[in-house]
Amino acid sequence: MPTALVTGATAGLGAEFARQLASTHDLVLVARDTTRLEATRGTLSTKHGIDVEVLAADLATDAGCAAVAARLQDSSRPIDLLVNNAGIGTYQLFGTADLAKEEQQLDLNVRAVLRLSHAAVPGMTARGRGRILNVSSVSAFVPRGGNATYAASKAWVTMFSEALAIQLDGTGVTVTAVCPGFTHTEFHERAAADMSHVPDRMWLDAADVVREGLADTLAGKPVSVPSRQYKALVGAARTLPRPVLRAVMKRRGM
Numbered sequence: 001m002p003t004a005l006v007t008g009a010t011a012g013l014g015a016e017f018a019r020q021l022a023s024t025h026d027l028v029l030v031a032r033d034t035t036r037l038e039a040t041r042g043t044l045s046t047k048h049g050i051d052v053e054v055l056a057a058d059l060a061t062d063a064g065c066a067a068v069a070a071r072l073q074d075s076s077r078p079i080d081l082l083v084n085n086a087g088i089g090t091y092q093l094f095g096t097a098d099l100a101k102e103e104q105q106l107d108l109n110v111r112a113v114l115r116l117s118h119a120a121v122p123g124m125t126a127r128g129r130g131r132i133l134n135v136s137s138v139s140a141f142v143p144r145g146g147n148a149t150y151a152a153s154k155a156w157v158t159m160f161s162e163a164l165a166i167q168l169d170g171t172g173v174t175v176t177a178v179c180p181g182f183t184h185t186e187f188h189e190r191a192a193a194d195m196s197h198v199p200d201r202m203w204l205d206a207a208d209v210v211r212e213g214l215a216d217t218l219a220g221k222p223v224s225v226p227s228r229q230y231k232a233l234v235g236a237a238r239t240l241p242r243p244v245l246r247a248v249m250k251r252r253g254m
Helices: 014-022 036-050 062-072 101-127 147-166 204-220 228-239 242-252
Strands: 003-007 026-032 054-058 082-083 132-137 173-178
Touching: 003 054, 014 026, 014 036, 014 132, 036 054, 054 062, 062 132, 082 101, 082 173, 101 132, 101 147, 101 173, 101 242, 132 147, 132 204, 132 228, 147 173, 173 204
Parallel strands: 003 026, 003 082, 026 054, 082 132, 132 173
Antiparallel strands: none
């Protein structure tokens, strides 16, 4: 059975990735909370009869990244699918948020994705197979004045994924950036973000996001935008002249 490594695996989209992958993969689950990791391991291994390994690591730190990178580089226990899901958002105006928090956001959203992908690619290309799924965001396509660092970090994830997909074309290794819109998870609650302005029709279900993201990953698509409404929004954002897009985002106050 193939093995998938999922970061941020005990909450939100990461937990849903673990649940859906458990029917087809053994798992390596990465998160900071040892208690939640062990609980998730017990649930998934019992329900699906799979091997579930847990690795407690803070990917915003050098030590945490190094520990997970070492697991990815272990050729005796190859990883077939890497899901770079762990990430945070500050939802604070730039200049008002603590600088250390901004740097932590970049360490987790960008640097960890870079380091873990760097650890995974050589082994995957040597084996001639493998998939990397990087969780990005619709924010990657628009300049969000109310969340500048987060939007910029996800723009990096999406562009990195597309570029790496081009590089690895023909090797048997695929890279996909999954870019959801607003999704019902713990993400916004953890960021203490007031999302009351977002209409109900714009909220997605985590199970649907993961299902579509995994399907697009298996199909080898470089970019996946789950749901028709967000596909339309991203299409518009990509075609609007940048001055017009900036004016739209300024008017929306986002």
